[in-house]
Amino acid sequence: MDWRFELSMAYNRFRIDPNDGSDVIEYRIDDFCVERRTGEGCTRDGVYQEAEWERLTPNQLFTEIMTCAAFAYWLYQGLGSQMLLHACSPTLLD
Secondary structure, three states: OOOOOEEEEOOOEEEEEOOOOOOOEEEEEEOOEEEEEEEEEEOOOOOEEEOOOEEOOHHHHHHHHHHOHHHHHHHHHHHOHHHHHHHHHHHHHO
16 A cells, blocks of 8 residues: 555544545544445535445454554544444454
């Protein structure tokens, strides 16, 4: 992964912008669940389109955590260690 991207962190939102023309990925914590959406770029009239929020399954969440250390750190800060383990628990039990 190319680490030349912008990270934007807030308490319940995390955004990755690769700055290479590929889609922006945004995450949020909503009611102790992690959701993701991808920016789909600009339309002809210049309006930025974003996909609907999608709740991550425990397996998807585990994969995202293993892929991006900054995302894992943000989740740890936002959820705490016990809630983070609980969110991934079905994966850990496989």
